[in-house]
Amino acid sequence: MSAANQSNALIRSIVLGAAGYSGAELAVILARNPFFELCGAYASAGRTPESFSSLYPRYKQQLDIMVQPWLDTLAAELSGKVDVAFLALPHEASEAVTPLLLAQGIDVVDLSGAFRLKQAELYPQYYGYEHQHPELLQEAVYSLMEWQTTPLPRLISVPGCYPTACTLALLPIIKAGLVADNCIPVINAISGVSGAGRKAALSTSFCEVGLNAYGFFKHRHRPEIEQNLGRKVVFTPHLGNFKRGILATSVVTLKPGVSANEITSVFTQAYANKPLVRLLSHSPNVADVAGTPYCDIFWQQDGEQLVVVSAIDNLLKGAAAQAMQAANVRFSKPETAGLFAGVVNE
Numbered sequence: 001m002s003a004a005n006q007s008n009a010l011i012r013s014i015v016l017g018a019a020g021y022s023g024a025e026l027a028v029i030l031a032r033n034p035f036f037e038l039c040g041a042y043a044s045a046g047r048t049p050e051s052f053s054s055l056y057p058r059y060k061q062q063l064d065i066m067v068q069p070w071l072d073t074l075a076a077e078l079s080g081k082v083d084v085a086f087l088a089l090p091h092e093a094s095e096a097v098t099p100l101l102l103a104q105g106i107d108v109v110d111l112s113g114a115f116r117l118k119q120a121e122l123y124p125q126y127y128g129y130e131h132q133h134p135e136l137l138q139e140a141v142y143s144l145m146e147w148q149t150t151p152l153p154r155l156i157s158v159p160g161c162y163p164t165a166c167t168l169a170l171l172p173i174i175k176a177g178l179v180a181d182n183c184i185p186v187i188n189a190i191s192g193v194s195g196a197g198r199k200a201a202l203s204t205s206f207c208e209v210g211l212n213a214y215g216f217f218k219h220r221h222r223p224e225i226e227q228n229l230g231r232k233v234v235f236t237p238h239l240g241n242f243k244r245g246i247l248a249t250s251v252v253t254l255k256p257g258v259s260a261n262e263i264t265s266v267f268t269q270a271y272a273n274k275p276l277v278r279l280l281s282h283s284p285n286v287a288d289v290a291g292t293p294y295c296d297i298f299w300q301q302d303g304e305q306l307v308v309v310s311a312i313d314n315l316l317k318g319a320a321a322q323a324m325q326a327a328n329v330r331f332s333k334p335e336t337a338g339l340f341a342g343v344v345n346e
């Protein structure tokens with residue numbers, strides 16, 4: 001079924017990776033989106049079926065759908081019964097299952113990094129594997145919706161969490177030509193531990209996490225940010241001892257003579273009528289975006305130096321909410337449908 005002729009029917013959707021953090025957020029969002037129907041939730045093949053609310057007890061009596069093991073044979077069984085699959089899987093698992101779903105007429109909204117980069121040759125260096133479907137990299141559209149101008153196709157690649165925070169912060173002034181030609185933006189960003197997913201690991205266990213930088217120069221989000229901004233960056237992620245949220249501090253050198261009014265006008269125009277970006281007059285706090293689909297942005301200028309601070313919830317604007325935002329647009333529904341818990345926003 002095409003996106004165009006679905007205007008009145010509920011959009012039949014499934015989530016792969018629904019037992020993980022970002023897939024779980026997506027299942028909850030889909031369940032409350034009045035335009036979508038959550039028809040199935042899946043985890044890895046080795047799992048026994050288990051109710052969502054036993055995996056996430058806060059959803060007892062709210063979302064009791066069974067989370068089933070995913071087997072690739074299900075793609076053919078679901079043909080004609082499902083319109084869109086949301087993939088909250090490891091990158092290589094997403095890459096492998098996407099062509100199977102597309103071949104069955106099921107649209108794909110992928111939350112992993114499997115289809116974010118346009119250059120297949122960057123995958124071995126930054127993702128540690130050879131891309132098996134380079135043709136799909138050209139087909140996929142990267143859905144940073146505040147900057148998306150072309151229609152979304154059947155394969156949507158949802159931006160990464162750190163790239164969302166710093167691209168929304170820097171793209172307005174870069175696009176407006178205010179940043180010095182030889183400037184290499186310096187981006188430091190701190191993520192909460194949910195950014196690493198639900199799987200147990202020593203480095204993300206309660207007694208081990210303090211505040212540390214990691215991934216110097218080689219993090220997979222570096223080429224994604226560079227692709228978005230059209231210039232080299234120095235990007236350094238940090239892990240902090242809080243559950244959810246990203247705070248990104250991005251520093252650039254401006255061209256001589258750029259005024260405060262120009263900067264304000266550029267940000268205001270870029271994000272006018274963009275419901276999920278809030279421009280602040282004070283420095284953002286991850287506590288104010290955690291549990292929300294917003295990106296908060298604030299800036300301070302001193303002559304040719306500009307610092308832009310942005311904050312998102314890594315699991316929402318950085319993953320599930322952004323995926324829902326894109327799917328809403330793809331299926332011609334209100335952009336923020338399902339994104340605000342308990343609030344009638346449509």
Ligand SMILES: NC(=O)C1=CN([C@@H]2O[C@H](COP(=O)(O)OP(=O)(O)OC[C@H]3O[C@@H](n4cnc5c(N)ncnc54)[C@H](OP(=O)(O)O)[C@@H]3O)[C@@H](O)[C@H]2O)C=CC1
Binds near residue numbers: 023042087195198
């Ligand atoms: N966490 C975050 O902040 C963000 C994550 N993302 C991306 O979203 C994706 C999921 O991340 P996250 O939610 O953190 O991960 P989690 O580790 O929390 O969850 C991963 C899920 O994928 C399932 N899974 C793993 N391998 C397979 C497979 N081969 N077939 C079917 N299901 C499988 C797991 O099943 P089981 O539970 O049975 O093991 C689990 O349900 C990743 O690509 C990540 O990069 C994107 C933006 C932000």
Ligand SMILES: CC(=O)N[C@@H](CCC(=O)OP(=O)(O)O)C(=O)O
Binds near residue numbers: 159162
């Ligand atoms: C804290 C932490 O470990 N964060 C993850 C990034 C979050 C994520 O899953 O990345 P995507 O947005 O690309 O999907 C990391 O650095 O690998």
